[in-house]
Amino acid sequence: MALLEVRNVTAGYGDTEILRDVSMKVGEGEMVTIIGPNGAGKSTVMKTIFGLLHPREGSVHFSGEDISSLQPYQIVERGMCYVPQVSNIFTDLTVSENLEMGAFLAKKADIAARKERIYEYFPRLKERRHQRAGKMSGGERQMVAMGSALMLNPKLVLMDEPSAGLSPKMVGVIFEQIEKINKAGPAILIVEQNAQLSLQLSDRGYVLASGENRFEGTGQGLLKDPEVGRLYLGG
Structure with a gap:
């Protein structure tokens, strides 16, 4: 059983639909990265997982429990934290x-x-x-x-763009600590603009485009995928 499982989630703001049929998993102790272009829905996924938004369709499960309708404080009580x-x-x-x-x-x-x-x-x-x-x-x-x-x-930490606005040297320092934190126990789900670095350290990754799953695989597998490289990694 996955620690976190997002099942066919559709979500958005008001009349605007951002995510369409998105699915992903995070296992115990894993580090998983979400990448994609601006506007792909990466931050919306995080907010939906953490209860800041609720799915219009589909569901979010944490430690085997459906948390789709819970509020953020209730999700924190169950062992998930969010670093916006x-x-x-x-x-x-x-x-x-x-x-x-x-x-x-x-x-x-x-x-x-x-x-x-x-x-x-x-x-x-x-x-x-x-x-x-x-x-x-x-x-x-x-x-x-x-x-x-x-x-x-926490059992799971959600991190949204932890390297945003930081110097290259500080990005290295932050990711060194993220790796240490992950090895010490908690699983990590991370949205990150520095896709190369984050995927190198990740067990698995997902690529979102226009609010939908586009690619998924191991961190190394996504880094070596020529289409992922051409479209999303500047390769």
Whole structure:
């Protein structure tokens, strides 16, 4: 049984249909990447999985349960967290306070230990734990957002464009940490503009085009597919 299964989902906003009959799976401990051109529906998939949108047709299943009609807080309670591309931190709070906000379902006695685990992933955050997050660089903010999501020890983390707007050096740093996080346990479903790098690290991937499944396969298989390369990887 897949940890996450999106079954023939159609979804959109108002009268606009964005996704049409989209299906995908994420297994326990897997890293799976979604790529595609702008407007393909990648972020809409993430929002639909996380309950910010609800399918018009089809369903979303997590740990064997149909979560299609649940609200985001209910989905978080079941072990899924979401790191959106924008507005993903509390800029007026310190790094430490942001992590505490991420642990809103955890027992108070567990929070300190969980923070230390996050600092092991992101030593820079420990150095800056008393700094307001709004004063940090884009890469450091992304670390805060990811750290906050991990405070609840999720089974699955959704990440929407974690490298957006970052320098090439910082992109490498962020993906190094994403790989470490994935190897430590949680599955990761990631939408990413740096398709080459993300697919290299992924077990599997999906290519969306015009709101529909276009290709799927292993990360390496998609990287080597000439049509995927020509259409979506600049090859």
